Amino acid sequence: MSIHHALLPSRALIALGGEDWRSFLQGLITQDVETLAAGEARFAALLTPQGKLMYDLFVVGQAEGCWLEVEAEHREALIQRLKMYRLRAKAEIAADETPVSALWGGPAPAQDEWVTDPRLPGLGFRSYGASLPATDDEEDYDAHRLELGVPGPADWGFEQTYPIEANFDLLGGIDFKKGCFIGQETTSRMKRRGQIKTRMLPINFDGEGPAFGSEILAGTLRAGEVLSGMDGRAMASLRLDRISGELTADGWEVRVERPDWMAADQPPPLS
Template identity: 30%
Template sequence: MMDWIAATGGRQEAEYRVTFDTPDAPRLALDGTVMPPLAHLGALDIEGTDAERFLQGQTSAQLSLADGDLAPLTCFCTPKGRMLANAQLLRVAPAHYRLLMHASLVSSLAEHLKKFAPFYKVELHERDDLALLGLIGNEAAALAEVHFDVLPPRPWHQAGDKRHQLLAHPGPRPRLLICLPADELEASWQWLSRHATPVSNAVWRLHDIQAGLAWLEADQRDTYLPQMINWEALGGISFKKGCYTGQEVVARAHFRGQVKKRLVRAQLDGGLLPEPGSAIKDANDRRLGEVLCAELDAYGEAEVLAVMSTREPVLPLCCAGQKLKLLKLPYPVERLDPESLAERA
């Protein structure tokens, strides 16, 4: 268990799950302000005079957009366009970039990128010395502003300095992700927990599901095209930049409309959480797709993100022995250029 997680007083019930003795945690997030330690996320830093040029050839993001204000989504692909990881990219300082992603993919992505690093003046660092916290609720921005003396940003943007970064994420409630040195965690946790209720990181993951935002895990590596998790609809692909690994396949899938699977949001009619990879089947017992992630909502029902065939299904659908109901995504499934996010006031 990471030292900074232990400092919160939470219990590690699985490798990337931390819980507290907080009843009805998802319901608390509907009305109050809650604070989950984001044990399922990790950070990889890329530093050096060639950092921008190095990343520009590897990632779907336009590096010039990551300017210390916009913190765009991005992904890293194989030559066949399959994702090795998806992440959020922020600039910590000149020639210093940080990638936030699922913790299970940090080491494998670092090893992949190190194959290209000898050709550039860059260094890669897996940041085990950082703590990642979430704040969810109407008071999240005010608490962060008072404690860190930083005006919180709008969604998919960043604020702060080299030691503290605040990132705003979309969702059904206002959300902030806070990145700070692990040795400062205990003091910040004690102050913030007087105003925000500590809850499991499952609550943050639930809000990701409700935002239609999927973070790939190690078992899902090298499986999906970016469009299969709606990454271009979230601004995670720049179609205006030059070449990067996998770019030709990703662009062809977009311009020729060859994406036959898409991310969907759904709800099950029971409280059984399906495992990632669980099959979604139609009325004819035909497999249409699989679950990426699942969490219980405020009413004790499982909400999921899944990758499914775009063909019209034969209803009813089921998953893990439960009926499955498709829900509306909170964004249109169409191309959103990250350049437009940088332009919006």
């Protein structure tokens, strides 16, 4: 099995420190950080008060403070938002230019510091400033992630999607036992009621396939929307009550796949 290592220029870091950093962050994001250990990464999100996704995060424990791995294009906006929330908390917030990379297809090399990707074992490891030469690029990593059926930022957009619809609950991105966080009421209510109507799932098709945003139809009924992807495969936002029959998108026949990592009852079995 070959090891793949790719730099991820679409990702960037924010350094968070100061004596109040844990309590400050704990009240904001979907993940518990009170028990975060140095060298450990946890997947999380910062939501709107209405419970929709703004920013996905990896929170990476350091000896003092943590790194927040975020989308590079949104880093400055997130820094400004964190400073707005800071108020009197003794927390230091600054951009960090350490490069982000991912490794998959084998064990982490001993000569570099790597953290396990907390979403799925198959996604491998994340590294910050690794000295290992790159063997692949970010497009290769995205293809690997898509092959595992894991959605990414291009799929959930900005303030458009509830985290459960993007499978954050199944990928370890929400701690339902922690205290309050922004958007918790809506998120907890969706989970508690168990009435999740829409989720992101991979779809397969022959050839180039339908474009991003194409409507997916179950007969004449809307079943969902095509999201990011490549030839033969894409992510899709799908109504779970309309995916058991034949589906088309922009004239293409599409086939829904349920990844092995999804719980047996989420979503319903496909025919």
